[in-house]
Amino acid sequence: MLAARGEPGPHTPVWFMRQAGRSLPEYRAIREGTTMLESCMRPDLVVEITLQPVRRYGVDAAIFFSDIVMPLKAVGVDLEIKPGVGPVVASPVRSADDLTAVRPVEPSDVPYIADSVKQLVGELGTTPLIGFAGAPFTVASYLVEGGPSKDHAKTKALMHGDPKLWHALADRLADVAIAYLAVQIESGASAIQLFDSWAGALSPRDYAEYVQPHSAKVFAALEQYGVPRLHFGVNTGELLGLMSEAGADVVGVDWRVPLDEAVRRISAASGTPKPVQGNLDPALLSAGWEAIEPEIDRILAEGQAAPGHIFNLGHGVPPTADPEVLHRVVRAVQQKSAR
DSSP: OTGGGTOOOSSOOBOOTTOSSTTOHHHHHHHTTOOHHHHHTOHHHHHHHHHHHHHHHOOSOEEOOOOTTHHHHHTTOOEEEETTTEEEESSOOOSGGGGGGOOOOOGGGOHHHHHHHHHHHHHHTTSOEEEEEEOHHHHHHHHHHSSOOSSOHHHHHHHHHOHHHHHHHHHHHHHHHHHHHHHHHHTTOSEEEEEOTTGGGSOHHHIIIIIHHHHHHHHHHHGGGOOOEEEEOSSOGGGHHHHHHTTOSEEEOOTTSOHHHHHHHHHHHHSSOOOEEEEEOGGGGGSOHHHHHHHHHHHHHHHTTSSOEEEEESSOOOTTOOHHHHHHHHHHHHHHTOO
16 A cells, blocks of 8 residues: 555565466365356355465455456346356447446445455455456457457447447446446445556557546546555556556556556656556466566566556466465565565
8 A cells, every 4th residue: 555655665565466366276166166257246255265365475465356347247237257268248239229238336236345345354454455347448348349359359440430339338337437446445445456458459549539538537536535546457558658647546567568667658648657566477477486586676676666666467367377486476575675
């Protein structure tokens, strides 16, 4: 929390995206026979799965176990998360009539979210809980494409071919994210992260016109709560300044851009440096400690260019990652950065 606010702390904090997930044997055991969506709707499972990596690794923050399509499921969108594929939507959004399937989220739609967060805050003690939601563009891409996409061709075609429909969809999804994150904050989450995982598929011009206003709406609505707001996307090196301008307090950086260069780009756009998060390449977790340790040292050194640095991977934990290697990374970051 100190790093997210640009204040000095005892060491550089560390947590991992997807830290409660497929790489942990205890996660695979507890999830056996339960679908992803079911797991996200059961507070007993959400609490236990969120706590598993905190116990095992000693990370400095917990990340709420859920999925970015959960608020869509909660309001009745017909979708499922297929193992090995991801979210699949039965009836993709292709016309104004299709928008009726995406209605605003009410707290009564997601009682299990509030219950899970409240239980977690009680269990975590001084360890902060990060709530999260999908950003309008990334969630819209699943709705428009009907599932995961490598090129987001249908999404881009809708943006340019029917801008009115695109902005109506993105605006509605901004409202969904605001309501969903508000439930988490009001239930006790210490910070929130807005995942725009696939925004890197866009040019800066398209991002500025079709995406930034809607993400900015989310961040502006949440400012009243006074909690740090983190923003992350993959392959967003050319968008870091724009993502910062959208209103994030902390900008996530994937492994493609050195942190000191990321700070320079953010400062050039925002007029002031901001805390950053990242950015060890997840692939290196399988490369051996002799390869990992120098990268930790480099990233910690580059992170000093920012007013605050939260150590993370440049994307999520791979399912093949060795939990002991992740534990070693946490210990190394905390010890090497101790102040």
